[in-house]
Amino acid sequence: MRATSRAFPCGTKGSNVLNKSTKRRPHPILTRIAVRYWSAGLWRALFLVFAVLRLIPCAIASDNNKASGRLEGTVFVGDQGSQSYTVGAKVLASGPVKIETETNKDGQYVFVALPPGTYTVETTYSGLEAIQTITVGAHQIVTVPLHLRPAEIKTSVTVTASSADDSRRAQLERAVRCPASAGSWRGSRP
Numbered sequence: 001m002r003a004t005s006r007a008f009p010c011g012t013k014g015s016n017v018l019n020k021s022t023k024r025r026p027h028p029i030l031t032r033i034a035v036r037y038w039s040a041g042l043w044r045a046l047f048l049v050f051a052v053l054r055l056i057p058c059a060i061a062s063d064n065n066k067a068s069g070r071l072e073g074t075v076f077v078g079d080q081g082s083q084s085y086t087v088g089a090k091v092l093a094s095g096p097v098k099i100e101t102e103t104n105k106d107g108q109y110v111f112v113a114l115p116p117g118t119y120t121v122e123t124t125y126s127g128l129e130a131i132q133t134i135t136v137g138a139h140q141i142v143t144v145p146l147h148l149r150p151a152e153i154k155t156s157v158t159v160t161a162s163s164a165d166d167s168r169r170a171q172l173e174r175a176v177r178c179p180a181s182a183g184s185w186r187g188s189r190p
Contacts, residue, residue, distance in 0.1 A: 067138030071111040075103045075123050075130070075146045086125050086148060095119035095136075116140075127151055 071093060076083040085107025092100045096117040103109050103123075116138045122131045128148035136142050 068113040069136035069140040073144040089125040091123045
């Protein structure tokens, strides 16, 4: 009879079978409220991930914008009243970083974005030199005029007698002491 009641759902005997709901029941974990909170949490997590990814380049860029200073000046020859600017002189700044540049047509040089610290500024140009020690601070522009003066002579010459002179002197001494033993002695023997 069950077969007939299933075949004929309108019958009185098969009506108990259809009393069960045919609606799909949601999973107890995935209820509407749970899904709402889960999706909200997912969106929050995604927002945090994108926010962090967006801020990372800003953090990296802030390292590049550390406080720095600027060093500039001129290189010249002569007295303060009558200066002749030097074109193409090499200027070296040594300190926390080591950097080199050349002067322009007006004898000017510029070092930008120098980390704060103490620097030794040196310049040389065809036998002339200038050296100064300065301190560069953060966000500070330091102007250093470099006055070229003759370079200090750092070489020395040592003169020594050669071995040929020493051997000639020894021959002469032998000839004076013992004339017979000298091969070049001419004269009578005593």
